[in-house]
Amino acid sequence: MKTSTTPKAISEMHDWTKEEIAKIYNMPLLDLVYKAATVHREFHDPSEVQVCSLLSIKTGGCSEDCGYCPQSVHYETGVEVQPLLAFEDVLEKAAMAKEAGATRFCMGAAWREVRDNKDFERVLKIVSAVNDLGLEVCATLGMLNEEQARRLKEAGLYAYNHNVDTSEGYYKSIITTRTYKDRLDTIKHTRKADITVCSGGIIGMGESDDDRIEMLMTLANLDPHPESVPINALVPVAGTPLEGRPPVDPFEFARMIATARILMPKSMVRLSAGRLELSKEAQAFCFLAGANSIFAGDKLLTTPNPPVDEDKELFQELGLRPRKAFKEEVVNSAHPSDN
Ligand code: SAM
Ligand code: DTB
Numbered sequence: 001m002k003t004s005t006t007p008k009a010i011s012e013m014h015d016w017t018k019e020e021i022a023k024i025y026n027m028p029l030l031d032l033v034y035k036a037a038t039v040h041r042e043f044h045d046p047s048e049v050q051v052c053s054l055l056s057i058k059t060g061g062c063s064e065d066c067g068y069c070p071q072s073v074h075y076e077t078g079v080e081v082q083p084l085l086a087f088e089d090v091l092e093k094a095a096m097a098k099e100a101g102a103t104r105f106c107m108g109a110a111w112r113e114v115r116d117n118k119d120f121e122r123v124l125k126i127v128s129a130v131n132d133l134g135l136e137v138c139a140t141l142g143m144l145n146e147e148q149a150r151r152l153k154e155a156g157l158y159a160y161n162h163n164v165d166t167s168e169g170y171y172k173s174i175i176t177t178r179t180y181k182d183r184l185d186t187i188k189h190t191r192k193a194d195i196t197v198c199s200g201g202i203i204g205m206g207e208s209d210d211d212r213i214e215m216l217m218t219l220a221n222l223d224p225h226p227e228s229v230p231i232n233a234l235v236p237v238a239g240t241p242l243e244g245r246p247p248v249d250p251f252e253f254a255r256m257i258a259t260a261r262i263l264m265p266k267s268m269v270r271l272s273a274g275r276l277e278l279s280k281e282a283q284a285f286c287f288l289a290g291a292n293s294i295f296a297g298d299k300l301l302t303t304p305n306p307p308v309d310e311d312k313e314l315f316q317e318l319g320l321r322p323r324k325a326f327k328e329e330v331v332n333s334a335h336p337s338d339n
C-alpha cells in the first residue's frame, strides 16, 4: 500500500487517490503528527523556519467576490482602497524586511488578474529591484497569462502565490466570479515560466473534511509539487459572508499541516493566516507537525499578525532559527531536501 512506502518514495508520488489521503488525514492525531515529524526530519532541518515578509502593494477594491476576503468590492469591510504603492515605498519596506531578518519578500495585490498596463510595468521594476536586494521575491497578483508569467520571471520573480483555497466542489460556494480551472491555469502558466509555485488554501470556511482532503489531493497531484504550501486559517472579517465563522480548532490546523507535510515532503509548509489565534503551544505543535515557514510582521495584507518580538521569543524558546534564502544556497550543497 502506498502509505507504507518510505518518505522518499512518497515525495515522488503525484497520483494520490482520495481514499489514500483520507487514510492519512484520519489517523489518530498523535500518530499522524509523529509520522509527519519523521518525514519532516528526513527532508528538512527541523530547527530551521523560513521567515517571509508580506506587503500589500495594492489594497482593496477588488472585483472578485471571494467570500473570505476583506478586499472585495462586494463587501463593506472598512478596508481603505489604496492604489499601487510607489516604487520607492515598496523598496523601503523590502529593505526594512531584510534588516529584520526576512529572506523572502511577498507582495500582494488585490487584483482579479494582471493587466498589461503601467501598473504591471511598475511591478516588474519593483520585482527586479527587490531581487537585487538579495531577497527571494514572491508575488500574488491574481490571474496571469503565460506572457505575463514570463515577464515576471525575466524581472527576477522567484515564486508566485496562487492558492487553490479549497476543494473544487466547495469553491463555487465561496467564489462565483472565477472558476477552479482559472486558478489551475495560472498555476500552469507560473510553472511553465519556471517560477516556483506557492499554492495552498484556507480552512475554517465551513468546508467538510472531505473538501480538505480533496484540496490536499489537488495540491499533492500537481507535478512537480508546489515548492510552498501555505495553510491559512480563515481570519473572519466583519462585513464578509464568512464573518461569523467559529475559529479553527488548533488540532485541525495541525492535522492539515501534518497531512500536507506527508504528501509533499520536500515542500515548505507555511503556517500562514490565523497565527494570531494560536497559542504558542499550538504553534509549536504545528512546527512539530511539519510547518517550516511563517509570515512575520505585524500585519498580513489587511489583518493583524503576531508582533515580531513575540515570534522572536517563540523561536528562542523552541530553539528555532530563521533559514537562509534558497537562492543563496550553492547548487549541490548538502541541504537535506536536495536528497
Ligand atoms: N488577489 C490575489 C489572489 O486572490 O490570488 C492575491 C491576494 S489574495 C488576498 C491571496 C490569498 O489570501 C487568497 O488566495 C486567500 O487564500 C488568502 N486570504 C484572503 N483573505 C483571507 C482571510 N480572511 N483569511 C485567510 N486567508 C485569506
Ligand atoms: C497566503 O496564502 N496567505 C497570505 C499570502 N498567501 C498572500 C495572505 C493572507 C491574507 C489574510 C487576510 C488579510 O490580511 O487580508
Ligand code: SF4
Binding pocket: 062, 063, 064, 065, 066, 069, 070, 071, 072, 109, 110, 111, 112, 142
Ligand atoms: Fe480579490 Fe484576491 Fe481578495 Fe479574491 S482573494 S477578492 S481575488 S484580493
